[in-house]
Amino acid sequence: MQTTNDTLLSVRNLRISFFTDEGEVRAVDGISFSMKAGETLAVVGESGSGKSVTAMALTRLVPAPPARYVGGEIIFKGHDTLKMSGEELRKVRGAQISYIFQEPSTSLNPVFTIRSQVAEALELHRRDIGIVDAEVERLLALVGIRDARLRMSDYPHQLSGGMQQRVMIAMALACNPSLLVADEPTTALDVTIQAQIMELLKELKQKLGMAIMLITHNFSIVADIADNIAVMFRGKIVEYGPTQRVLRDPQHPYTKALLECIPRLGAHKDRLKTINHAEIEAALKR
Amino acid sequence: MTAYIIRRLLTVIPITLGVLLLVFLIYRVIGGDPAVRLAGKNATPAKIEQIRKTFGYDKPKFFNWQEVAKTSSPLAAFDSQFWQIVRQFAQLDFGKSLQSNQRISRMMADGVVPSLCITTPIFVIELMVAIALALLCAFYRNTWIDRTFVVISIIGMSISGLVYIMLGQYFFSFELGWFPVWGFEGVNYILLPVAIGVIAGIGGSLRFYRTIMLDEMYQDYVRTAFAKGASHKQVLFKHVLKNAAIPILTNVVVAIPFLYTGSLMLESFFGIPGLGRMTVDAIYTGDEPVLFAMVFIGSVIFVIANLITDLCYTWADPRIRLQ
Amino acid sequence: MTDTAANPAALAAKPQTLWSTAWRQFRRNRLAVICLGIVAIYVGVFLYAESVYWFARLRDIVPSYKVADFAARNAHPSAAHWIGTDFAGRDNLAQLIQGVRIAFEIAFLTSAILIPLGFLLGALAGYFGRWVDNTIIWLYSVVDSVPSILSIISISYVVGRGMKGIVIGMGLVAWVGLCRLIRGEYLKHKQRAYVAAARALGAGHLTVMLRHIAPNVLHIIIIVFTLAFPRFILTEVILSYLGVGITGEPSWGVMINDAKQRLWLGVWWELGGATAAMFFLVLALNIVGDALRDALDPKLKTAESSKA
Numbered sequence: 001m002q003t004t005n006d007t008l009l010s011v012r013n014l015r016i017s018f019f020t021d022e023g024e025v026r027a028v029d030g031i032s033f034s035m036k037a038g039e040t041l042a043v044v045g046e047s048g049s050g051k052s053v054t055a056m057a058l059t060r061l062v063p064a065p066p067a068r069y070v071g072g073e074i075i076f077k078g079h080d081t082l083k084m085s086g087e088e089l090r091k092v093r094g095a096q097i098s099y100i101f102q103e104p105s106t107s108l109n110p111v112f113t114i115r116s117q118v119a120e121a122l123e124l125h126r127r128d129i130g131i132v133d134a135e136v137e138r139l140l141a142l143v144g145i146r147d148a149r150l151r152m153s154d155y156p157h158q159l160s161g162g163m164q165q166r167v168m169i170a171m172a173l174a175c176n177p178s179l180l181v182a183d184e185p186t187t188a189l190d191v192t193i194q195a196q197i198m199e200l201l202k203e204l205k206q207k208l209g210m211a212i213m214l215i216t217h218n219f220s221i222v223a224d225i226a227d228n229i230a231v232m233f234r235g236k237i238v239e240y241g242p243t244q245r246v247l248r249d250p251q252h253p254y255t256k257a258l259l260e261c262i263p264r265l266g267a268h269k270d271r272l273k274t275i276n277h278a279e280i281e282a283a284l285k286r
Numbered sequence: 287m288t289a290y291i292i293r294r295l296l297t298v299i300p301i302t303l304g305v306l307l308l309v310f311l312i313y314r315v316i317g318g319d320p321a322v323r324l325a326g327k328n329a330t331p332a333k334i335e336q337i338r339k340t341f342g343y344d345k346p347k348f349f350n351w352q353e354v355a356k357t358s359s360p361l362a363a364f365d366s367q368f369w370q371i372v373r374q375f376a377q378l379d380f381g382k383s384l385q386s387n388q389r390i391s392r393m394m395a396d397g398v399v400p401s402l403c404i405t406t407p408i409f410v411i412e413l414m415v416a417i418a419l420a421l422l423c424a425f426y427r428n429t430w431i432d433r434t435f436v437v438i439s440i441i442g443m444s445i446s447g448l449v450y451i452m453l454g455q456y457f458f459s460f461e462l463g464w465f466p467v468w469g470f471e472g473v474n475y476i477l478l479p480v481a482i483g484v485i486a487g488i489g490g491s492l493r494f495y496r497t498i499m500l501d502e503m504y505q506d507y508v509r510t511a512f513a514k515g516a517s518h519k520q521v522l523f524k525h526v527l528k529n530a531a532i533p534i535l536t537n538v539v540v541a542i543p544f545l546y547t548g549s550l551m552l553e554s555f556f557g558i559p560g561l562g563r564m565t566v567d568a569i570y571t572g573d574e575p576v577l578f579a580m581v582f583i584g585s586v587i588f589v590i591a592n593l594i595t596d597l598c599y600t601w602a603d604p605r606i607r608l609q
Numbered sequence: 610m611t612d613t614a615a616n617p618a619a620l621a622a623k624p625q626t627l628w629s630t631a632w633r634q635f636r637r638n639r640l641a642v643i644c645l646g647i648v649a650i651y652v653g654v655f656l657y658a659e660s661v662y663w664f665a666r667l668r669d670i671v672p673s674y675k676v677a678d679f680a681a682r683n684a685h686p687s688a689a690h691w692i693g694t695d696f697a698g699r700d701n702l703a704q705l706i707q708g709v710r711i712a713f714e715i716a717f718l719t720s721a722i723l724i725p726l727g728f729l730l731g732a733l734a735g736y737f738g739r740w741v742d743n744t745i746i747w748l749y750s751v752v753d754s755v756p757s758i759l760s761i762i763s764i765s766y767v768v769g770r771g772m773k774g775i776v777i778g779m780g781l782v783a784w785v786g787l788c789r790l791i792r793g794e795y796l797k798h799k800q801r802a803y804v805a806a807a808r809a810l811g812a813g814h815l816t817v818m819l820r821h822i823a824p825n826v827l828h829i830i831i832i833v834f835t836l837a838f839p840r841f842i843l844t845e846v847i848l849s850y851l852g853v854g855i856t857g858e859p860s861w862g863v864m865i866n867d868a869k870q871r872l873w874l875g876v877w878w879e880l881g882g883a884t885a886a887m888f889f890l891v892l893a894l895n896i897v898g899d900a901l902r903d904a905l906d907p908k909l910k911t912a913e914s915s916k917a
Contacts, residue, residue, distance in 0.1 A: 061512060065428040086517075094515035101513075106506040110605055111528050124515045155604040171514065297750075304751035312763045440899075444839065444891040446846040448865060449884050456872050550758065551850065569762055569851050581763060585754040592754075 008178055008211050009058070010034040014072035016053055016062060027053045027067070029235035037178065040205065040212040042226035042243070044219060044258070046275075049232040051215045055181045058213075059093045060084075077178070095125040098172035102184040104164035108156035114140070114167055115152035121174040139170040144200055162193035166200065173204065183215045198225060219262055223247060231255045233280060254280045294596055298589055305585040306375065310368055313578055315347060320574065324384065342370060380579035385571050390579045393564060401560030403476050404552055405545040408483035412491055413538065415484065420495035421522055424503050435492065442489025450486040451555050454478060468557035479552045498533050502526045532603050539595040542588060627828065631904035641900030644893035651709055651890050658710035674703035674859065683876050692882040695867065701879055704859035705886045711860040712890065715776060715845060716838045722780025723837070724830060727787030734788070735795025736818050745792070749785040757782045758847065765853045772855055775848055779841055787833045794826045828905040835898035839891040846887075861887045 016028040028050045035041050043051045056062045058074055059081055074081045081092065101107045109117060118136045122129055129135050133152070140148035143166040156164055165185060172180055182201065186194035198221050205212060205225070214226060222229060222243065229246045231239040231254065239252040250256045257275045314320055321337040322329070338344045346352070350366045374381065380390035423432045458478055459467040465478040502508065503526060511521045553562035561580065568576035600606050635641060665672035678698035686693045692701040734745035752760070760782045765774025798804060799822075807821050842861065848854050849862030856863075861883045868880035 059513070061509070090515045090517060092515075093513055099510070099513040101506065101510065103506055107510045109507040109511070109525055109529070111532075111603070112525075120511075120516070121514050155608060157605045158608060168510075171510075300747055301750050301754060304747060305754050308751055308755065309763065312767055316767050440892060440895055441888075444888050444895060445884065446843050446865065446887065448846050448850055449880070452865075452869060452872060452880070460873060551847065565759070566851060569766075569853070577759075577763065577766075581755055581759045584756040584759055585751075588754045588756065 006037050008035050008037045008039070008077065010073075010075040011054075011058075012073050012075070014054065014057065014074065015070040016050075016057055016067055017070050018067050020066070026235050028057065030072070031232070031235070031237045032072075033230050033237060033240060035179070035211050035213065038205075038209050038211055039228065040214065040226045042214045042216065042222040042229045043232060044216060044222060044229060045232035046217055048234075050235040051232050052183055054232070055099075055183050055213060055215050057082075058179075058181065059097050060089055061093075061099075091125070094121055094172075094177070095175040096177055097179045097181060098175070098177040099181045099183065100165070100168045100172050100185050103188050104161060104168050105156065105188075107168060108164060110156055113153050113155055114159070117156075118152075118167065118171050118174060121171045125175040135174075139174055140167070142173070143167070143170045143204070144196075145170075160193075161189050162196060165189060165193075165197055169197075169200065169204070173208065173210075176208070177210055179211045179213065181213045181215070184217070185214075186221060187216070187218070194221065201225065219247075219259065231258065290600065291597065294593065298593060301589055302586060303372070305589075306372060306582060307368070309578055309581050309585075310371060313574060314343075314367060319343070323572070324574065342367060345370070375582060380582075381575045383568075383576050384573045385567070385576075390576055393576070394561065394579070394583065397559060397561040397564050399560075400470055400558050401549055401553065401562060403470075404479055404483065404558055404560065405549050407476070407480045408487070409545055411480070412484045412487050416488055416491035416495050417534070419488075419492050420499045421527070423492075423496045424499035424526065425518060425522055427500060427503065435496070439489040439492040439496075442485070443493065444489075445486075447486045447551060450482050451551055454482040454485075455555060470558045475556070476558070479556045479558065483552055494537065495530075495534065498530050499526060502530050505529070532599060535595055535602060536599050539588075539591045542591050627905065631828075631901075634904040635900055638900045638903075641897055644896040644900075647889060647893040648897060651893075652713075654706055654709045655713040658706045662707070662710060674699060674707050676700070683871065683874075686878055693876075693878045695864075695879055696871065699859075701864075701882050704864060705861075705882050707859050708861040708864060708883065708886060709890070711772075711855060711858055712842050712845070712887075715772070715779075715860075716834075716841050718772075718776040719779045719783065719841055720834055720837070722777065723783045723787060724834070726780070727784035727833075728791050728830065730784070731788040731791025732795050732818055732823070735792040735797075736799055736814070736822070738796075738799075742792075745788070749788050752782065753785045755782075758844075758851075761844070761848065762851060762853050765848075770853055770856070774853060775845060775855070779844060783837060783841075786837070787830065790829050790833065791826055794829060795822060798822045798825060828901075832898060832902050832905060835894055835901055839894045839898075842887060842891055 011034065012032045013030050014028050014032070015026070015030050018025040018027055031050075031054065033041070043054065045051045053062055053067070057069070058076070060069070062069075069082055072082070076092065076097065079088075081089065084092070108114075112120075115133065115136050118139060119132045122132055122135060136152060137148045140151060145151055145163060145166055151159070151163075156167070159167065168185075185201070186197050189197065201212065201214075202225050204210075212225070214222065216222060226243045228241065229239070229243050230237050231246070231252065233254050239246060239250060239255045246255065247259070250259055254275075257273070257280065260273045261275065263272060319334075321334045321341070321343050324337050324341075325334045346366045348366055348368050349363045351363060353365050354360060354363050378391055380394070382388060383390055383393060386393075419435060423435050426432050455467060455478070459465050466475055469475050507529075508521055508525060511525050516525070549560060549562035550566055551562070552558065553560045554566040557563070561583075564576065565580045567573070568580065661672055661674075676699060678694065681690070681694050681698045682696055684690055684694040684698070690700050690702065692705065695701055695704065730745050730749070734742045761775070761778035764778035764781060765771075768774045768777050795818075804817055804821060807817050812821070845854065845860060846862035846865055849860065849866045854860065854862050854866070864883040865880060865887075868876070868883065872880055
């Protein structure tokens with residue numbers, strides 16, 4: 001793992017709102033955080049907390065007519081992505097900052113082969129590669145797909161969920177990005193596959209040294225892999241710090257409530273704990 | 287996959303027979319005595335009887351059990367009106383027109399080319415223009431460009447095709463004299479009908495294809511493509527179009543009946559001697575054999591077109607092709 | 610994740626039915642609401658026109674729209690005749706109003722055939738499956754294969770021209786669209802847990818079909834009706850052209866066709882009036898139908914046979 005002191009990503013006071021018929025919905029309401037090269041940051045929160053919007057905003061992937069980038073800056077390697085032109089952004093997407101998404105079955109294009117989809121990532125950013133097929137095979141093998149050569153001519157629907165997600169990861173890593181954004185990568189997969197994918201990400205992180213931003217609502221996958229945790233609630237970051245500290249000694253009532261919600265095997269409980277949002281909001285206002 | 291193809295091909299037969307049965311029911315059974323209709327007003331019973339014999343209306347409708355009793359041959363059961371028609375039509379013999387006494391199959395052969403000269407250009411042009419505009423709408427979705435096209439297409443759909451034809455003919459042929467009003471003597475005789483046909487139909491097509499394109503735009507794989515760094519153009523023309531081709535293909539066949547209707551009116555207004563005008567004339571003159579044949583042929587065309595699109599669809603969608 | 614035991618307010622919140630959510634979404638579409646208003650106006654005109662018709666018929670007098678005045682034939686729009694007169698000197702505006710009546714009558718009568726037929730066959734096909742389904746699929750494939758205009762003409766040819774022929778013809782052709790959609794819904798709902806639960810409680814097939822599943826597909830009938838109405842109006846124009854139209858009463862199709870010859874003499878207001886009257890109703894219905902579909906079941910947009 002590389003350790004440099006360069007700040008890879010610095011988000012300052014980011015604000016993104018959706019303007020609907022019912023008024024302004026502040027999806028991201030003034031958040032700031034930063035990531036160093038090679039760091040793994042977990043962004044944890046419920047649905048609607050704004051974590052996915054934050055992740056998509058890094059390369060302005062949030063569709064701008066319903067949403068609007070109201071304010072703040074996203075400085076990636078010294079440049080503000082919110083101010084980049086379309087062409088500059090396209091150079092960053094897929095090459096410097098890559099994404100994997102929640103539903104691999106629908107995130108892959110059903111009418112193109114695996115080979116052509118991975119190759120597309122290469123063709124967009126690494127024109128210099130000689131034989132594309134060889135590189136595609138190498139990438140698929142890297143993410144643990146056996147018989148990569150045969151698998152290449154398959155279509156997404158012919159693969160299992162776990163394999164589809166591996167293909168997504170291969171596509172994301174094709175151009176050696178500095179930052180991999182994983183938006184709920186294991187939520188749609190079943191538990192054993194979840195573990196496999198998280199293992200794969202850990203392995204790749206060690207091999208390739210890229211930074212990872214892991215978006216999830218599931219604390220249990222975070223402990224192993226993340227260096228830092230940011231907890232989001234209603235568009236704001238309510239807790240931010242090193243993983244072990246946040247897990248052992250949560251400061252904010254919301255973080256405490258979230259951690260208490262995790263059912264523990266073997267514990268004797270009559271009721272599962274839920275979260276009272278009204279209390280949390282009151283705590284926020286204090 | 288081949289099993290599916292074979293099964294699909296086999297459904298053509300019961301449907302075709304079903305169509306024949308339906309048309310037969312309408313013209314020979316439900317409508318009362320066709321001989322009476324054909325004889326017209328002031329017909330003597332003798333004349334009606336004569337018509338009956340000539341056209342075979344005196345035979346039983348479906349199964350001729352009397353003949354079986356007489357000749358003790360089971361095949362005689364099929365000496366009835368319905369099976370006679372089945373036999374005839376299978377040999378593409380549609381009888382003769384009441385009006386002109388011409389062989390109907392001959393009339394059809396004559397009328398096919400003029401009809402195609404009108405319907406094919408309309409179909410192709412409308413398809414291309416509508417898809418191009420739909421892509422435009424998908425590109426500029428949620429902007430005024432998109433909304434304007436939606437409004438235009440709904441307005442276009444709300445005006446009767448007849449009005450388009452009437453106004454088009456009035457302004458461009460009569461008032462301005464740019465195009466001939468009637469006839470089929472050269473290329474410039476089809477320019478105006480084709481133009482009107484496209485304009486009348488573009489509203490509905492655009493609205494439909496736009497829905498398909500937009501549906502695709504909201505799919506997850508589009509998000510992935512953008513995340514990979516693809517440009518809008520690449521996303522539209524490579525990713526969306528290929529996926530949209532599947533529902534477009536399935537529904538292109540729905541356009542065919544409209545070509546049929548359109549050609550009915552266009553041909554009769556502009557004097558194009560095609561199948562449409564033949565049908566309209568048959569309606570006016572009550573020429574039943576012609577109508578019967580046209581209805582049947584129209585259905586066969588539709589059945590075959592449906593079959594072809596189904597097969598294309600099965601081939602185009604890898605999720606179905608590779609099961 | 611609200612703790613409802615500690616928060617009775619959550620329990621008492623108003624239930625969100627499909628209809629209330631849909632209505633709220635519909636209301637937000639200002640264009641659709643305006644068009645709904647337009648349709649309401651037309652409904653008012655329809656009721657008025659019906660009363661004129663029946664008043665005249667029951668009293669055995671000639672209604673105003675049939676009063677011929679040969680001296681004032683083809684008159685320009687004027688104070689006496691806002692949209693001028695036709696070739697027999699009859700007032701165009703009065704005829705247009707009767708056109709509204711004919712349009713609505715056609716739509717209601719045709720739907721009286723199309724809806725029961727389409728719903729019943731679709732429900733049977735989707736619910737029972739197997740040979741019932743196969744037979745019904747064969748049936749609607751056959752009906753669907755024939756170009757609809759020709760079917761309608763053939764049917765009205767033998768049943769009798771005029772209103773009866775048109776309505777029966779269109780009804781016997783249009784049921785296919787509804788049937789397909791309903792069949793799809795029943796196929797889907799048959800697999801749902803609530804159906805299994807109902808059957809486990811001893812409900813018979815008919816009860817499940819009508820009492821349990823049917824309410825879930827009612828919205829489709831409304832959407833189909835709203836979108837089919839403008840199609841019927843447009844089809845009637847073509848049928849009139851082909852000589853299979855209404856006789857004796859001024860429908861928009863009749864008026865447009867009559868206006869054909871006079872257009873070339875420079876007399877355009879009859880055509881313009883009929884086209885405009887038709888246009889606004891068709892447009893409004895299409896927009897309302899679209900908005901209803903978006904509010905109630907957006908997936909129908911690309912479903913088979915919901916194409917106009």
